[in-house]
Amino acid sequence: MAETDFDLIVLGGGPGGYVAAIRAAQLGMKAAVVEREHLGGICLNWGCIPTKALLRTSEIYHYFQNAKTYGLKADNIGFDMAAVVKRSRQVAGQLSGGVKHLLKKNKVAVFDGHGKLNGSAGGKRKLHVEKDGKAVAELTAKHVILATGARARQLPGLEADGSTVWTYKEAMVPEGMPKSILVVGSGAIGIEFASFYRTMGAEVTVVELVERILPAEDPEISAFARKTFEKQGIKILTEAKVTGVERPKNGSGLAKATVDQKGKTQTLEVEKVISAVGIVGNTDGIGLEGTKVQVDRGHIVIDEWMRTGEPGVYAIGDVCGPPWLAHKASHEGVICVEKIAGKNDVHPLNVRRIPGCTYCHPQVASVGLSEEKAKAAGHKLKVGRFPFLGNGKAIALGEPEGLVKTVFDADTGELLGAHMIGAEVTELIQGYAVAMQLETTETDLMHSVFPHPTLSEMMHESVLDAYGRAVHF
Structure with a gap:
C-alpha cells in the first residue's frame, strides 16, 4: 500500500512543483507530488519547450529561404506541418519522461490525480486526491505547496472554441498552415506565435491594447522590434482592441474580427484567431474555501517566503501572479522549501533580477x-x-x-x-x-x-x- 503521510506535498508537477519536491527530498524530507495531467506542467508540455521546438523549425526554414545570403542553393523549399508538430510533441514527451525519472531517482512519490485541500488534523494538512471522479488517496503532510499554475484568460466574445479561436494549445498543434491569422495580445506568447506563423508563410496581424508591442520591455527595444516585425510583413495595430469575432458556420471559412483602433472600426477576415491576452491562476477546485488563503485578481497572495495566510500552506509559480516564468517558479520552489527546512542562507527572491526572454525572430x-x-x-x-x-x-x-x-x-x-x-x-x-x-x-x-x-x-x-x-x- 502506498505511503500517505509526508513531510511535504506539492500540488502540481510543473517547473515549480517538481523542483520544489526534488529539493525537499535532497534536504531529507519525505516528499510527494500530486499531478492531474502531465509531469512538467504547462511549460514543458504546452508552453516553453514545445513552442521552442516549433520556433527552431521556423528559424531553419527562414535560413533555407535565405540560402543565397550564405552562398548556398536550396530549391523547392517546403514543410510538412504534421511532421513539424510531431517533432514538437516528441520533444515535450521526452522531457516529461525525464521529469518522471528525476522524481523517481530522488524517491519522490507521485500521485496521478486532482488534489484538493481537505482540512487539517493533528497539526497536519489533509489533501484529497481523485481521478475521474473516484478517490485515489487521502494524503497528509505538515507542509503543502500549491503549484497549480495558470490557464489562458478568456475574454467575452473571444472565448476559445478550438476551431476558429485558439489558445496557445491549439496554436501549437495545427492540422495545417492557416493562410491568415489574427493574434490578440503582443506579450511574449502572442509575439512568439506571430513570429512562427509569419515565418512559415501565414499573413499575420497583431492587435495590442496599449500603445506598443511587448509592453513589458524597454520602449526602445519595443520600437526596434516593431520596425523589424513590420519589415517581415507582420501587420501591427496598437491602441486597438478586438470587440467581436463572427465565427464561420460549421467551423469552415473565414472569421470576421471587428477591431476598434482609437475610435475607428475595421473588419479583418482571417482563418484563425489566437487569443494571447494573459493568464489566470488555477485557484478553483483546490479546496481554498474555508481557509485563510487569499486570492486577489485570480492569483494567490503570498509573502516573501511563499507563505499564504493559511498555516502550513504555501504557493509558488504562475498561480501567484507575474512574472509568469518557469524559472521564477523553480526558484520560488527552492526558496520555499529551504525556508521550511530552516536553512540559514535563504534569501527572498528579487524579482528585478529575473531575466525574461521572448523567442521570436x-x-x-x-x-x-x-x-x-x-x-x-x-x-x-x-x-x-x-x-x-x-x-x-x-x-x-x-x-x-x-x-x-x-x-x-x-x-x-x-x-x-x-x-x-x-x-x-x-x-x-x-x-x-x-x-x-x-x-x-x-x-x-x-x-x-x-x-x-x-x-x-x-x-x-x-x-x-x-x-x-x-x-x-
Whole structure:
C-alpha cells in the first residue's frame, strides 16, 4: 500500500512543483507530488519547450529561404506541418519522461490525480486526491505547496472554441498552415506565435491594447522590434482592441474580427484567431474555501517566503501572479522549501533580477529596470548602446539587426537593467543577470575580458558606451 503521510506535498508537477519536491527530498524530507495531467506542467508540455521546438523549425526554414545570403542553393523549399508538430510533441514527451525519472531517482512519490485541500488534523494538512471522479488517496503532510499554475484568460466574445479561436494549445498543434491569422495580445506568447506563423508563410496581424508591442520591455527595444516585425510583413495595430469575432458556420471559412483602433472600426477576415491576452491562476477546485488563503485578481497572495495566510500552506509559480516564468517558479520552489527546512542562507527572491526572454525572430531578452522605469525610480542614469551591425560575429552569422542596451546608476555604477534584441540574446542575457546578482559595477564589467569573435563582445561595448568609451562604434 502506498505511503500517505509526508513531510511535504506539492500540488502540481510543473517547473515549480517538481523542483520544489526534488529539493525537499535532497534536504531529507519525505516528499510527494500530486499531478492531474502531465509531469512538467504547462511549460514543458504546452508552453516553453514545445513552442521552442516549433520556433527552431521556423528559424531553419527562414535560413533555407535565405540560402543565397550564405552562398548556398536550396530549391523547392517546403514543410510538412504534421511532421513539424510531431517533432514538437516528441520533444515535450521526452522531457516529461525525464521529469518522471528525476522524481523517481530522488524517491519522490507521485500521485496521478486532482488534489484538493481537505482540512487539517493533528497539526497536519489533509489533501484529497481523485481521478475521474473516484478517490485515489487521502494524503497528509505538515507542509503543502500549491503549484497549480495558470490557464489562458478568456475574454467575452473571444472565448476559445478550438476551431476558429485558439489558445496557445491549439496554436501549437495545427492540422495545417492557416493562410491568415489574427493574434490578440503582443506579450511574449502572442509575439512568439506571430513570429512562427509569419515565418512559415501565414499573413499575420497583431492587435495590442496599449500603445506598443511587448509592453513589458524597454520602449526602445519595443520600437526596434516593431520596425523589424513590420519589415517581415507582420501587420501591427496598437491602441486597438478586438470587440467581436463572427465565427464561420460549421467551423469552415473565414472569421470576421471587428477591431476598434482609437475610435475607428475595421473588419479583418482571417482563418484563425489566437487569443494571447494573459493568464489566470488555477485557484478553483483546490479546496481554498474555508481557509485563510487569499486570492486577489485570480492569483494567490503570498509573502516573501511563499507563505499564504493559511498555516502550513504555501504557493509558488504562475498561480501567484507575474512574472509568469518557469524559472521564477523553480526558484520560488527552492526558496520555499529551504525556508521550511530552516536553512540559514535563504534569501527572498528579487524579482528585478529575473531575466525574461521572448523567442521570436529576432529574439528579445531583458533583466532589471528599463530606462523609463529607472528614471521614474529617481536614478540619475548612464545608458549605453551597441548595435549588432558593429559586431563581427553578428555580421558573419548574417544577423546584423539588433541592439544591446545597458542602464547604470550614474552615481554608484550599479547595473540597473539590460535590454537586448537580436540573435541569441536569450542566451546572452544571463551574463547580465549574474552581474546583477553579484552586484557588479560598471568598472567590473569594463575590466572583464570578453572573447573574440563573439556576440557577447557587444555586452562589453554597451557598457563602455554608457561611459563614453565604446571602441568599435
